[in-house]
Amino acid sequence: MAEKTSAEKIGDMGENIAAALMQKKGFSVVERNYRSKYGEIDIIAADEQYIVFAEVKTRNTSALLRPAGWVDKRKQKKIILTAMEYLSEYENELQPRFDVIEVIYNKNTGIIIDTEHIENAFDMSGY
Numbered sequence: 001m002a003e004k005t006s007a008e009k010i011g012d013m014g015e016n017i018a019a020a021l022m023q024k025k026g027f028s029v030v031e032r033n034y035r036s037k038y039g040e041i042d043i044i045a046a047d048e049q050y051i052v053f054a055e056v057k058t059r060n061t062s063a064l065l066r067p068a069g070w071v072d073k074r075k076q077k078k079i080i081l082t083a084m085e086y087l088s089e090y091e092n093e094l095q096p097r098f099d100v101i102e103v104i105y106n107k108n109t110g111i112i113i114d115t116e117h118i119e120n121a122f123d124m125s126g127y
Contacts, residue, residue: 014058014103015042021101021117027052036085039078043101044086051094053083055121060107067102068118076122098122 004012019029027045034041043054055075057067071079076098083096100121104114 010058010105011056013105014101015056017103017112017115018054018056018101018117019043019045021115022052022054025117031086034082034086036082038081038085039075041079041082041086046092046094049095050097051087051092052097052099053079053086054099054101055079056101056103058103058105060105061113062107063104066116067104068100068116068121071100071121080124096124098124 015032019032022029022043022045025047027047029043029045030051031044032042034044041053042056043052045052045054055071057070059065059067059070079098083098087096097120100118102114102116102118103112104116105112
């Protein structure tokens with residue numbers, strides 16, 4: 001197995017922080033890095049009401065855009081199509097929701113500066 005790049009390690013760190021945040025909010029992490037022919041969903045989590053498909057974006061403080069700004073319409077479509085595939089494979093009665101979790105860290109120290117959980121960041125309308 002190839003060694004991970006620094007970008008992959010940073011992405012893993014952000015996903016670990018995001019998964020812990022979801023668990024702290026009472027969600028069970030059902031799946032991580034679920035892949036389909038359309039793309040990948042970083043975290044799939046559930047509580048009694050929702051099944052959440054969460055995209056995690058980790059960026060350093062020097063980034064020009066907030067991390068959620070990278071989840072454009074094209075990326076949203078890939079996430080929605082992947083979520084639809086997941087739901088066809090694992091049926092449930094929960095309400096689907098699409099969240100974005102931002103993790104911002106200091107590039108020099110590696111210390112996490114901020115996390116932001118954006119619930120209902122986008123929806124399936126138009127797809």
